Amino acid sequence: MTGRTPSSLRATALAELDVIRARHPEQFRTDIAGRLRLLAVLGAILGLAAYGMWALEFSLARILGGLGRLGGFALEMLPPSAGGRFGVFLHALAETLGIAFLGTLTAAILAFPVAFLAARNVVPNPFARFAVRRGLDVIRSVDVLIWALIWINVVGLGPFAGALAIACSDVGAFGKLFSEAIETCDRRPAEGVVASGGSALHRIRFGLIPGVLPVLASQVLYFFESNTRSATIIGIVGAGGIGQYLTELIRVLELQQVAFLVLMILVTVAVIDWVSGRLRRAIIGGAAR
Amino acid sequence: MRRLTPLPPQRAADLVGRYAAERAGARRRFLIGLAVMAVLVVLAGYAAEVRPLVLAANIGKFTAYLGQIVPVLRPAHLGEDVAEWYWGLPKWLKLLGETLLMAYLGTLLGAVGGFVLCFVAAGNLVRSAALRFAAKRYLEICRTVPEIVFALIFVIAFGLGPMVGVLALAIHTTGALGKLFSEVVENIDMKPVEGLTGTGASWVETVRFAVLPQVLSNFASYALLRFEINVRGAGVMGFVGAGGIGQELLIAIRNFYYSDVSAILLLIVLTVFAIDLGTEKLRHHLIGAEGTQ
Incomplete structure (x- = not known):
C-alpha cells in the first residue's frame, strides 16, 4: 500500500x-x-x-x-416582566387553551362523519364525493381570523367566537385529512366483514373505523398543537385569548410585558408539543403492535 | 373436506371468559377516556366562556348573515347586478395582486433564509454542536411566533404597508422551511458526501456537489407548499395594517358592507383555489422529474 x-x-x-x-x-x-x-x-x-x-x-x-x-x-424588552398582571395573563392563557381544545374537538367531531362521505372506498359516487370535497376546500381556504370576524358578528366579542372560528376552519382541514386516511386504510378487514355477511354500516364500523381511529387521533393531536398557536393570535380581532393582551400591549409599547407574554406562549407551546408528541407516539405505537 | 371439531368444553369456556374479560377491559378504558374527556371539555368550556344558549339564540343571526352577504342577482338584470356587486373590482384586483406578491416575496426571502440555515442546522453536516444548537433554536423561535405577531411589532418599527407583511412572512417562513429543509438534509444518502470529502473538497463544495443535487427538488416542493400557506397568511396581514386585501375585508366586515364581504371572500377563495391547483401541478412535476432520474 x-x-x-x-x-x-x-x-x-x-x-x-x-x-x-x-x-x-x-x-x-x-x-x-x-x-x-x-x-x-x-x-x-x-x-x-x-x-x-x-x-x-x-x-x-x-x-x-x-x-x-x-x-x-x-x-x-429586557427584562421581561408581567407588570403585576401575571394572574390576568394566566387566565388569558387558560382561555387560549380552552379555545384551542374546544375548537379542535368540535371540528374533529363534525368532520368525522363528513370525511366518510368524501372517501372513495365509502362513497363510490364521484359527484357526491366531488361536491363534499369542494365544500371542504372552500371552508379551508377562509383563514381562521376571517372566521373569527364572522362569528363575532353572531355571538359577540369573546373567546366563544374564537372557539367557533377554530372549529370552522379546521372542519375543512380535518375533512380532507380524515378522508385521505380512510382511503389509504387497509382494505382487507372491510372485505372480511362484507364476506361474513356484514351490511354497509357494519363494514364501516368494524372494517374501517378500528383501522383509521389511531391515525385520526394523532392528526387531531397534531392540530391541537398548531391550534394552540392559532388561538394565541385570534385575540387580534377580539375573539378572546392571550392575543387580545398581546395586541393591546404591543400597541401601547409595553414591551417588557410583551416579552413576558411571548415567553409564556413559547413555553406553553413547547409543553403542549411535548405532551401531544408523547401521546401521539403512544397512540401510533399502540396501532402498530 | 375436514370437519371443524368443536373445542373441548373446558377450553371453550376459558376462551369465552378471556374474551369477555378483554372486552370488559376495553370498555372500561373507553369509559375512563370518555370521563377524562368530559372533564376536559367542561374545564375548557368554562375557560372559553362557551355559552350554548347564546349560540342557540343567535344561530339565526349566522344564517341571516350568510343570507345578507349573498348578493341580489336577478336573472333579468344579471349583468348590472354583477357589476354592482363587484363595483370595486379594479381596486380589489390590485390589492389581490399585492397580496400574491407579498406571499411570493415572503416565501422567496424565507426560503433563502431557510436554505442558508438548514445546512448549519443539519446534524450530519455540521460537527459543532453549539452552532447547530444556535441555528435550531433560532429557527424554532421564528417558527413558533405567529407571523401576524411579527407583523404587529414590525408595523410599529417600519410603518404601515405591504413591506412589513413581506418581512413578517419571510421570518416565519424561514423558521418553518429551515426545519423542513434540515430534516430533508439529515435524510440524504451520505455516500456522495464521503466521496467528495475523500477527494479533498471544501465544506461549501461538498454541499454544492454532494448534498444539493439530492435535496433540491424536495426543497422546491416544500417551498411551493409554503407559498400556498403564505397566500392565506398574506390575505389577513391587512388586519394589522401590513398590506394586502385583508384591510378591505376587515373594513367591509366591521362596517357591515354585506355584498362587499361576499365579493372579496369569493375573490380570496378563488385565488387560493387557483394557487393550490397550480402549485400541486408544479409539485407533481418536480417529484415526477426526480423519480425518473
Missing part, C-alpha cells in the same frame, strides 16, 4: 486531467441547454422578486431605520 493522502490523489488527478478528459468526454461536456434553462428559471424568479420589491415600495432607508427601532425595542 502506498499511503496516498486525499490531497495527493487530487494532485494526481489534476496532473492527468487531459488524459481523463480524453477518456471520459461525456463527463466533462458542458450541458449548455440545461444551464440556459436554469438561468432562465433563475432570471424569472429574481425578475419577479425585483418587480415585487418595486411594486411593494421596499426602501432600504425604511428597512435600516426600522431595524434601528427594532434593536431599541429588543433592548426595551
